[in-house]
Amino acid sequence: QVQLVESGGGVVQPGGSLRLSCAASGFTFSSYGMHWVRQAPGKGLEWVAFIRYDGSHEYYADSVKGRFTLSRDNSKNTLSLQMNSLRAEDTAVYYCAKDPTVGATSPDYWGQGNLVTVSS
Amino acid sequence: QSALTQPPSASGSPGQSVTISCTGTSSDVGGYKYVSWYQQHPGKAPKLLIYEVSKRPSGVPDRFSGSKSGNTASLTVSGIQAEDEADYYCSSYAGSNNVVFGGGTKLTVL
Numbered sequence: 001q002v003q004l005v006e007s008g009g010g011v012v013q014p015g016g017s018l019r020l021s022c023a024a025s026g027f028t029f030s031s032y033g034m035h036w037v038r039q040a041p042g043k044g045l046e047w048v049a050f051i052r053y054d055g056s057h058e059y060y061a062d063s064v065k066g067r068f069t070l071s072r073d074n075s076k077n078t079l080s081l082q083m084n085s086l087r088a089e090d091t092a093v094y095y096c097a098k099d100p101t102v103g104a105t106s107p108d109y110w111g112q113g114n115l116v117t118v119s120s
Numbered sequence: 121q122s123a124l125t126q127p128p129s130a131s132g133s134p135g136q137s138v139t140i141s142c143t144g145t146s147s148d149v150g151g152y153k154y155v156s157w158y159q160q161h162p163g164k165a166p167k168l169l170i171y172e173v174s175k176r177p178s179g180v181p182d183r184f185s186g187s188k189s190g191n192t193a194s195l196t197v198s199g200i201q202a203e204d205e206a207d208y209y210c211s212s213y214a215g216s217n218n219v220v221f222g223g224g225t226k227l228t229v230l
Contacts, residue, residue: 045224104218104219106212110166
């Protein structure tokens with residue numbers, strides 16, 4: 001079955017950097033687009049970024065554009081989110097999620113989430 | 121990229137039906153068939169309930185149903201059960217490979 005396992009979260013100071021990873025299994029990773037979605041404590045879901053199945057294009061929410069970079073390695077079934085210039089408002093649980101198509105529609109399967117805390 | 125509008129809360133007694141709305145614009149909900157609904161229990165990841173407005177993934181009970189009219193999508197839970205108490209989120213494709221979520225609705229089973 002589809003499994004998405006995030007790693008790399010933790011505590012980082014404002015202005016710092018962190019890299020999240022997502023290991024995918026149970027499906028043909030290279031055939032599907034992938035999303036990151038975050039949820040601040042006690043808040044709703046916020047779409048963060050999307051990458052096409054072949055890594056040819058990435059798309060970002062305005063709130064993270066220019067600070068976050070999404071990439072994928074289809075040979076290793078791995079998705080990565082490089083987060084720079086982190087702010088307190090980036091504190092959230094970050095979910096890796098699969099799209100049911102090569103492009104973006106809405107996620108179908110989700111990982112368990114990984115907490116990122118930006119605090120001094 | 122404005123969030124879709126959902127009521128903050130909804131409630132019903134066991135066995136009743138509850139409908140949760142999700143209002144967007146012609147640039148998201150009204151413009152595409154890619155509207156999804158998710159259920160999230162506390163401390164858990166979201167679970168897909170409905171995709172493409174009204175389709176149910178395998179394993180989702182048929183008491184969950186979805187529909188859309190214009191810029192508003194709806195999720196109906198028929199014959200609600202205690203385990204349906206959770207947060208519910210809608211999402212929609214918003215063009216240019218962007219996705220937008222609703223603010224979430226907390227469903228309370230009385």
